[in-house]
Amino acid sequence: MANLQLQDIEKAFGSVKVIKGVNLTVNHGEFCVFVGPSGCGKSTLLRMISGLDSVSGGRITIDGDLVNDVAAADRGLSMVFQSYALYPHMSVRQNLSFGLENLNTPRDVIKKKIDEVATMLQIHELLDRKPKDLSGGQRQRVAIGRAVVREPRIFLFDEPLSNLDAELRVDMRGEIAQLHKRLGNTMIYVTHDQVEAMTMADKIAVLRAGVVEQFGAPLELYHSPVNQFVAGFIGSPKMNFLNAQVVSAANGKVSLGAGRSIILRSDDFMLSDDAVVVAGIRPNAVRVAESAVADFTVEISGVERLGGESYLYTKTRDGSPVTVNIQGETSLEPGQEIGLSVDVEKVHLFDSDTGATLHR
Amino acid sequence: MANLQLQDIEKAFGSVKVIKGVNLTVNHGEFCVFVGPSGCGKSTLLRMISGLDSVSGGRITIDGDLVNDVAAADRGLSMVFQSYALYPHMSVRQNLSFGLENLNTPRDVIKKKIDEVATMLQIHELLDRKPKDLSGGQRQRVAIGRAVVREPRIFLFDEPLSNLDAELRVDMRGEIAQLHKRLGNTMIYVTHDQVEAMTMADKIAVLRAGVVEQFGAPLELYHSPVNQFVAGFIGSPKMNFLNAQVVSAANGKVSLGAGRSIILRSDDFMLSDDAVVVAGIRPNAVRVAESAVADFTVEISGVERLGGESYLYTKTRDGSPVTVNIQGETSLEPGQEIGLSVDVEKVHLFDSDTGATLHR
Amino acid sequence: MGKAIAFLTRTRGSRDHAGSRLHWTDWFTYGYLLLGIVLMFGPVIWLLMSSFKTDAELNTFPPRFLPYAQEMITLDGHTKPLPIFTVTEGELEGVQVAQVRRVGIVSQVVKMDAPDEIIKIKVKEREPVEKLALAWENYSDLFKRFNFMQFLWNSTFITVISTLIMLLVNSMAAFALSKYEFRGRTVVLAMIIGTLMIPQTVVLVPLFLVVREMGMINSLWGVIIPGAATPTGVFLLRQYMLTIPDEILDAARMDKASEWKIYWRIILPLSAPAIAVLAILAIMWRWNDFLWPLIVLSRTENFTLQLALNSFQGEMATQWSSLLAMTVLTLLPIAVVFAFLQKYIATGIASTGGK
């Protein structure tokens, strides 16, 4: 139920600069997901928002009020810690009720809420255990429970589902989404799970090394990444990057590293002929094709069969790896040479120096 | 480099029975993945294999030697803890070197190995930090590093990649696979990630509440689950389960809960007519179809768009949820009624009481 | 050596797997513990036994473990009970006789069956016949002699109140010194550790003057308050609290806990082992405190047990029998307290409930 604004936020641990000027506005009721490589500063950002860490520079405002100097307890947020940080001496029930007690919630209300949360997290029979007697995933659920049992202005989740099994994760995803809908409060959510990020987020912020690379709706990031980094980061398996050269800018003709030229339908790239670029092609935008119609040929270096789909890991003649996503199963085996054809509509082009997306 | 055998392994914490007779043989050099719902006993099993927890019953043999009474330090295994358990007072480098020092490895060898591992895990610039100054994912990588820097007979990994971003996870998956290939030793690997399980495993053990439900090659589990639980657990999104009734056993004709009868090609089910069963259909075995050719109609309750694919969450007339996996994007919206057709070859049937797979 | 340490450093978890066979390290441990019993507990047992000895028995060389007293018999024709001896030499050798009186080196004895016929033997030719006898009077005299209940109450009051104040105040300070960054922290810490350096003996007089200015002489509060001000507890608790992960406090702050609540709902329970240790120590200090109450309290009605106990120490002589009995009596309550509190020492956080 709050609007959160980060202005030029910076953070340094000693001489190590970890957050380097982050600007971000999360609107009231929005579900915002932070993604980024390990160590890029997501948790740090969360901790600064929560008030547990001070900012080295910049302003944090909640609903327009500057909160830089407001203590964590007074910001009215709640947080799931990446490391859980459960109270080791309290039972699960006490872990869950502690926050409510601090708000002087009546006892019967506490009981009811804990009951609800326990049901939601499927931890009913664990309520009287101490954290040390729980499995990893159970602990994580308690950590989630502790945050959601209260109804704060803003939720901060730091990889809350990382240790849960797939089924439970889907359930929890649903529960959190529902909670969000019910409470309508602002949520900030760190995850490494593509599916979570894509399906839950209103907006995703992609961080790299303390900087926000792109901030936008999930599909916007998927379809229009601002640069090669974002393109590579969003979407799983990762986008393939091939060295390419513009053959004819006018025709939108581009030659891929080791194959024949392809014609990108759109033709208004602001490129000169012979410009060296990087072509980004998602694994599901390539198809195995007869050599006759193939855009280039590759050698298979690995095959992964997931049951419903398979991945082919291949290498082009000039050594660039290309992953191919195939529906169903395949009988292809490593070592085979195959031809691949590209869905030209789905090719992205990036500046080979800066990685910036070249717009059509 | 070792063969591991669990015979009737049991474990109880006080009166809580957590592992209830597990029998398992992991052959020399095999990559075995444990999957199962949160709290089913995966970590406990790992800890018993490692020697950190005693078994309440049963025998553990490594290479034929009974090791029940052998101390953890003497079993020659190494383990990545779900909770990392890094040495808080040591730098990353010391965390990594400690195990090697214990083996009296010469100093230059240690240095070389740490260098290799640091490169593999991309933690070079963190070597002189203490664990508390690392991000969650960085800590997890150090935990992996500590295990792999030695070359033990058996590796135990407890959700080693849960806190890493997608890209890194793919890298690490590759590295671990390569390590496995290079050292040829036995690996036991707990994960909640379907992709990891399916792609890395030679064999997967599916656990439920302390019992091994099925143990076999990944695709075997995917295609021939022994019961509804395994079928539901393997494969993502989860298999859809619909109530069904045998219309004509002789023709292999089955009526799905709320649609018209479908004919399963194979016809030798050992079922009587009118038997009530559960039909399992994976999300990628249903297709949106014109109502004319549709096997049943559903109402869309949710749509998730991941970019490369989309999930339709739907409900049949009798309220069973059906997830549909669609390649690419879709313009369908919640509330719409659509028809679905089933890929009859991929329908599984389960006993509605026991959940056991009904074989054709 | 390595294995010995293995045995010592292994945790409960790692011990689990060991078979039932006793390893030599187990022998080492149990050997050490046995030695501990003999060396650490033996003297204490001896003390206990000695508290049942008469003063004369206490003075006997060489000392004996069990309390003995000479056997006495009442015979016809003798009004007082007579001590029994065994004759060691001469014609009566081996016979038990009762001594009527001793004159110089001659002992006048009678046989049990002939109580009128006096026989003279040399003092050296007889040995007393002794039996086990507990001198309960050492204890019962205490209750007769002074107002034991009053002293017990005073001691208990001082100990309980002082310990509570000390635990509260010290743990609050330790919390501030271990979990907050603020200017002046080092100074306070240095002051506290610095004060430890000055021996208690010398500050007694200045402290007395301070307490007099506060008007607390001859009042139990004059013992309670200065007792609660010792710096040791702050130091001990602070060092322990340093090991509590900050992240748990962070979690509590996110749970909207006030700092005070963090202190008593998170920090205090998590410091249970250290608090238990300090409580044991504080109770013991206050209970056994002697020098300071001696200065502050000079009126019988507010005497503590220790003061009463030490009133057996005169200028020239100490009544050891009473003193030992009193020692044992005063020891009992803290022994019980210890038995109760020591459990908490082992309730540390085996895992922090986090990753």
Place this chain on the structure above:
Amino acid sequence: MAVFLNSCMRIIEIPMLYLQQKLGISKLAWVFLLPNLLLFGLFAFLPVVLNLVYAMTGSDQILLEDRTWVGMGNYNTLLSCKDFLDPNSCTDDLFWRAVYNTLSFVLLQVGFMVGFALLTALILNSKIRARGFFRSVFFFPVLLSPVVVALIWKWILQREGLANAALEGAGFDTINWLLDRHWAFFWSVFVSVWAHMGFYTLILLAGLQAIPRDVYEAASMDAATPLRTFRRITLPLLMPTMIVVLVLSLIKSVQTFDEVYAFTGGGPGSATTFLIQYVYETGFAGMPRLFGLASAASILLALVLVVLTFLQLWASRRNANG
């Protein structure tokens, strides 16, 4: 009881919460410190300051206002020596005898005591039967008053005591333990270790509890030998507690008095006369009461302690980092 405490705490929470809001967290630290600082300042620190003043005064009067100002006079008396290594050449030979006795005593006593306390704590922390019982076994001596401790050991060590009986039984000559200066010194160390070891064992036991179990598990997966586990895991992680033990034991050892005084009276001769006995006899027991001199001696003692403590802290910090 628990309920009562709980409500007390709740009541205190109200003003504390107000202060927290009013002052902010960093100043709140002072609020937490305040009660202690008040008590401590008045009843522990102020007397120490007064003691500093006493050290600069002479005469046998007790009240500060009755005493004469002598400035550094007392220090001069204590520190005037022709040869600091030969107590006989000093004005106050007894002080210097006490200094040297104390130095060697502290070295031995702290070493043995901390060593044994650690060993005992490790054993008591391992999984043994009847842990509670054994804990009390090792702690019991701490409960005894110094007079009783001394009495017990005098009994054992006297001419016809237990120790000699044992020697005789084993066919050795008896020894007059407390008449020989070396033996007397040895037994002073022994008795003082005996009487105080339990105290430090207890503190160390609590410290061992604060070490997370999973680190030990990691170490055993790393195939660490027990010795290495001890050196590389237990010891460094026990450091905060170790510091308490080292600092306290050092301080208390330098200040050893009661039980040794009751045990040997500082004898034979001055073989076991330590600094506090000197202070005590000079300033309190003996006549006239040279309180100024005693105070000055105590301050010199404190100065030495400060230096030793900082050395210790420095060493342990280096250890923890290295």
Place this chain on the structure above:
Amino acid sequence: QELRFMCSTDGNECEVIEDLVTRFEAENAGVDVIVDIVPYKSIQENLPVQLAAGTGPDLAKVTDLGGLSPYYLDIKPFVDADYWEKSFGDILNWYRKGPDDEGLYGLHSQLTITGGYINRTLFDQAEVEPPAADATWEQWAEAAAEVAEATETPHLMAMDRSGHRIAGPAISEGAKLFAEDGSPILVDEGFTNFVTKFVEWNNDGTMLRDVWAGTGGDTYQDASQEFINGSLVYYYSGSWQVGKFDSEIGDAFDWQVVGTPCGAVACTGMPGGAGIVGFKSTKQPEMVAKLLDFLAREDIYAELTARTLNIPAHAAVAAKGVDYEGASAPAAAALNAWGKQVSTVSPVAYAYQGYKNNRAMFGITMTRVSQAIVGELTIEEAMERAKVDLEQALTEVDAK
């Protein structure tokens, strides 16, 4: 009205006093005297502090008679001074601040005399006749050696470790302790002579070495345990041991009081003891005086002496002789023997006991003589140190 009386005890003194005080209370309605029985340490170390700080009791039984004199209440205005002078005579000086002080301060409730005890039974067994009253230390040593050898007794002689105890023999040997002008010197030829002998005896086994060499500093140490055990032939201590010997030796052997052996110039023991004093700080000086006067009454004093097994300091009581009613025969005999010793006490001994800083001198003696015995210092060094110590102590005392 409430009076606080601080009392510490070796035997039953405080209890007897408490009992007598009840009678006083009966005679003086409205007066409540509370006897606080405290450890001796409290009287010795804390009472001075309390008095200086003005928080002391109204009365106390003290042993540092001269040291506390500045705080005493002069009861002269309230009592019959003549009776007091007549009854206690010179002993009153022990409580006075100096030669010019004429005040009445304390009631000497417990007069003690130092001297020797022998284990008579051992002498009898050895068939050795105990030396006569005028025998020298050497003669006693010889006799003790003979007895010990004959009876296989381990220890010959022992003397309490106390500066007070050694003073009698030293004075006997010629020690003057004070200069002509009355200023203390402690060490002189006579003193050194005795110390030299004493050290020698300690080292050749004549004296039980444990007592003086076994402890250090100012620690008091006696040898009563050895004597009670019958393992000591001759024990030099004092009259206060009678009660203890009586109860603890019981029937085990016969023991006997033999007074102080003779030296070159005298055969004197040291007088001593404890007395009851009132303090200036009291709010009821008159009542305090009244109480002291009550206790000084001849009948009361006689009863006190008899019941506490003490030697009377009251002239009239002494003259009449005390009937130690409850005491056993040996105890009564011993006490009477001690009573006879009073007359043999030399004026030097009286002066020493009356000197207000005598405790400093006792302490110095103990420390330095012990050092000489264990060989830390030679006798010359020890004596030299003793002189220096005394000077230093006196300058502190005089620095006002």
